[in-house]
Amino acid sequence: MNIGSERRAVQNPFIRYAEEAGWTYLPPEEALRLRGGxxxxxxxKVLIEQLQRLNPGVVDSVTIAEEVASRVVRVRPNIEGNLEVWEYLKGLKTVFVEAERREHNVRLLDADHPEANTFHVTDEFRFFSGxxxxxxxxxxxINGIPxxxxxxxxxxxxxxxxxAFDQIRRYHEQGPELMAEAQLFALTHLVKFFYGPTWNLSRKALFNWRDEQTGDFETLVKTFLAPRRVLRVLTDYILFVxxxxxxxxAVLRPHQMRAVEKVIARSRDPEKRRGLVWHTQGSGKTYTMITVAKRLLEDPRFENPTVLMIVDRNELQQQLFRNLEAVGFGRVYVAKSKRDLRQLLRNDTRSLIxxxxxKFDDADAGLNTRSNIFVLVDEAHRSTGGDLxxxxxxxxxxxxxxxxxxTPIDRSAHGKGTFKVFGSDDPSGYLDKYxxxxxxxxxxxxxxxxxxxxxELVVDREAMEKEFWTVAELEGVADVEELNRVLDRAVTLKNMLKNxxxxxxxxxFIAEHFQTFVAPMGYKGFLxxxxxxxxxxxxEALDRYxxxxMSQVVISRGHNNQPRLRRYYLSDSAEKEVRxxxxxxxxxxxxxxVTEKLLTGYDAPILYCM
Structure with a gap:
C-alpha cells in the first residue's frame, strides 16, 4: 500500500474521528501559518491568546504572554526540558506579576474546564530543527502546545x-525540540492502537489502548482522544521518576487509569467506605496508589484531606518512600513509631502519611473521626485480617x-478475608479487577x-517435599513472605542448597549459559x-569462572554481621551506582x-534471565 492510500485508509479516518471527539482540524498550511515557521x-498565535485567557491578572499583556511562550519553546531538547513543559501544563511554573511584586502560578491548560481550552489536530506536520x-x-x-x-x-x-515506533525514535533524535513539547505518542495501524510517553522508548512502555467500550478503530480513537480524558492523562497520569x-x-496503563477513577469516585461516595483493587502482581499497583494519593490531596473537593499509605514490612515502607521521593511527591510523613503515628493523627495532619x-497496635478507638481520611493499604490480603x-x-x-x-484471600464464609474486609460495598467483592x-x-x-x-543440579525432591511443600500446604501458606518463613525453618534443605x-x-553452569545465550544478545541477568x-x-564461586x-552481590544489611556478609555490604551510594x-x-x-532485594520495584529492561 503506497503512502497516499495509507493516508486515506488510516490517517484521514483518524483525523475525522478526532474531529468528532471534539478536536478542530487545521490544514497543514494553516497550522504552519499559526506556528510562524x-x-x-x-x-x-494560539498559545499567546490562550495564556492571556487562562491567566487573567497574571498574564495580562501580549508582552508577558510572549515571554512565557518563549520560555516554553526554549526548554532543553531532552527529557529534562520535557519535564519543564509538563510542569507548565500542570500549572506548577510561575511568572512575576509586577502589580503585586510577587510570583504567581501560570496555567497552560485548564484540566477542570475542557471548554476553556482549544483542541487542534493537524497532519503532515513538518518540523525543521536547524x-x-x-x-x-x-x-x-492543546492551546497551541503539541x-x-x-x-x-x-x-x-x-x-x-x-x-511507526522506529519513526518515533527517529523524531527524538532528529527533532528533539518538537518532542520536548509533546508528552505522549500514539501508534496505530487501524486494527490496534498503542500509546506511550515521549522520552521513554522502551518497548515495555508502549501500551495497548483499551477502554471499557472495546470496539473498532473509531471507538479506540474517540475514547483515547476524548478531550476530558486527554487533559486528565496529561495532568495526572504522567509520572516523571x-x-x-x-x-x-511513565504513563499509566488503561487498567491503572480505570482503577484510579473508581477509587476517586468511591472516595466521594458518603454511603460507601470500602473498596478492593485486585490487580495481579507486577501490574503497577505502586504507581496506581501514588496517583490515587496525589489526586486525593490535590482535589479541592476532598477539603485538604489526610491520606495514609499502609504497608506491613519495613523494606516495603522504605521502597514506597523511595518511590514517592522519586516522583517528587511533596511533603510525606513517615511514622517512626506507634507514638509518632498517633501524634500525627491527633494533631490532624493534612498530608500523606x-x-x-x-504501628496501629493498641491504638485508641476514635483517634481521629474526620471523614476525609483515606487509607490505602498495600498487600491488603495480609495486612488487615486480624487485630491490627x-x-x-x-x-x-x-x-x-x-x-x-x-492475591486476595477468600475466607468470607468465616466472616474474614480480603473480600470481607474491603469488598463489602461491592456485590462482586471488589471495586476493580485486573x-x-x-x-x-x-x-x-x-x-x-x-x-x-x-x-545433577536439580534439588532433591524428597527433601523439598518433606521440609518445604508439605509444611507450606499444611499451614495453608500461599504468600511469599510466609513461604520465606517456612524456608527459614527448613534447615536441612537450606544446608543442601548451600553445599x-x-x-x-x-x-x-551459569557462567557457561550466560556467556553462550545471554551476553551475546546484549542482555544481563540475576542470580x-x-x-x-x-x-x-x-x-565466590562465580569469580572462579x-x-x-562481571558480577555483584546486592543484599540488605541484617543482624548477622559475620565477616563473609560484611564484605559484600554496599553503602547506599555504592548500591545506587550498581543499580x-x-x-x-x-x-x-x-x-x-540477589536473594530478595531488587526482585520487586527495580525496573531494568536489559534484564533477560534469572
Missing part, C-alpha cells in the same frame, strides 16, 4: 507498529479504606520461559540465591546476585 513546534527535517503524520495540540504525536500505518503492513540520579518517564500496619486491622479501622471510624492486592489473563493479553505481564537444568560442591557446579549467605557463596567485575550501571549495556556488572 517550520522551526516553531507550537501554534504561537539540522534535519521531520514530518509527523498527525499532531494534536501534546500527542501520532504515527499511522496501514493494517496490511505486518510490521507497521514496529516501523528520578531514580539513581537518572530521570525517566506512610506507616506500617503494626481492627485497631486501625477502630482508630479511624469514618475513614475510607481501599485495599490493593494481587487479572493475570488480562495482564498477559495486554503484555503488562510477560510470560516466563523455563529451561530445565541438568539432572559447596553444589554451589560450584551451579556457578560453572537468585536462597539467602544472603548463599549470595556470598555464589559470588568469570571476571570478578544505575546494571541498566546500561556497556557497563559492569552483567550479573547481580
Amino acid at each position: 517550520k522551526d516553531s513546534p507550537v501554534l504561537r 539540522r534535519t527535517a521531520i514530518r509527523a503524520d498527525v499532531v494534536l495540540l 501534546v500527542i504525536v501520532v504515527e499511522t500505518k496501514a493494517a496490511t503492513r505486518p510490521e507497521g507498529i514496529a516501523e 528520578r531514580k539513581d540520579g537518572e530521570l525517566t518517564k 506512610v506507616s506500617m500496619i503494626h 486491622g481492627n485497631y486501625m479501622m477502630g482508630a479511624l471510624p469514618n475513614a475510607t479504606f481501599v485495599g490493593f492486592t494481587g 487479572s493475570i489473563r488480562h495482564s498477559l493479553r495486554d503484555g503488562t505481564t510477560i510470560p516466563l520461559h523455563y529451561q530445565m537444568a541438568p539432572n 559447596q560442591h553444589r554451589v560450584d557446579m551451579i556457578a560453572s 537468585v540465591a536462597v539467602d544472603r549467605e548463599a549470595c556470598c557463596l555464589y559470588k 568469570l571476571p570478578v567485575e 544505575k550501571a546494571f541498566r546500561k549495556p556497556d557497563e559492569q556488572p552483567q550479573i547481580l546476585i
